């Protein structure tokens with residue numbers, strides 16, 4: 001969003017009251033602190049959520065945060081209804097309140113939650129504002145390998161405490177995209193892919209197009225396989241969902257936090273972040289480091305087991321990006337981004353021999 005088109009809007013009385021109550025309940029404001037004014041500035045209008053930076057004025061200076069990030073259901077009715085039906089808002093709120101405190105992963109601090117729709121579960125999160133000293137990642141540029149490795153380290157911190165943890169696996173609100181039948185996935189994949197073969201995907205090399213064709217036909221079986229140790233899966237761990245600060249990387253956008261194969265986020269992060277040549281040079285070492293760090297964190301896993309699962313996981317980029325491509329139309333940045341990631345994803349699957357693996361297992 002262009003900064004010069006962004007204007008701040010004063011919050012109405014109902015919003016101020018909701019914020020004050022939520023911050024009090026979240027122990028993020030002094031008891032009985034009074035919020036006197038709030039001003040909302042949009043920072044991101046996503047597919048499913050609207051995000052605002054909120055400046056706050058308290059009756060006693062310092063009684064609560066001066067600034068926060070508010071992420072709430074999108075105003076766009078269709079997207080919001082889809083997200084709500086998928087449990088995306090509740091899931092993100094529950095991740096921040098119930099799971100983030102059990103990990104060392106760097107996510108924004110949660111200040112409070114709001115049940116805006118009155119559906120009996122929170123759908124809005126109030127988060128630590130990191131706009132001043134952090135910059136969002138850029139999906140259109142290659143991530144420097146040192147930064148990628150630090151993001152990967154955060155992934156190890158997310159995964160280790162929940163590794164094969166049966167109580168976490170049973171949490172009904174976690175997103176399940178792997179290891180379960182996904183109704184209509186084949187039709188959605190095919191419809192989406194065929195709608196862009198003459199546009200976004202028109203100039204992809206023939207072997208990449210063929211690879212995507214084959215993957216689309218077997219995506220449901222691929223997702224069902226879901227091999228290897230299971231743990232928490234972010235499901236969209238890529239540059240756009242990372243905030244880079246001095247000496248730290250912060251992971252955001254937890255609407256799709258779920259349960260699945262430990263190699264999924266690893267393959268997706270690498271596949272969406274690195275150019276093909278860089279990935280080829282570094283992926284074995286990144287995998288080795290990832291397993292070594294998990295082991296240091298108490299996880300019982302070996303490099304060769306991880307390599308085996310990586311062959312499957314190398315389709316993660318295609319799995320995540322083929323279904324939404326048909327809805328990417330007019331925005332040139334999104335078109336460029338999707339085309340680039342499709343190509344990277346296909347090349348990653350080809351390099352890993354993922355489709356041959358799939359053929360041999362089915």
Ligand SMILES: Nc1ncnc2c1ncn2[C@@H]1O[C@H](COP(=O)(O)OP(=O)(O)OP(=O)(O)O)[C@@H](O)[C@H]1O
Nearest residue numbers: 044046047048049051069108128129130131136253
């Ligand atoms: N705590 C935060 N501090 C600073 N900026 C943030 C914070 N949270 C989100 N942002 C900014 O807002 C943008 C949108 O946030 P986020 O990725 O969580 O939602 P989204 O992508 O719009 O929604 P969706 O969940 O529908 O994909 C981010 O790209 C980031 O620039």
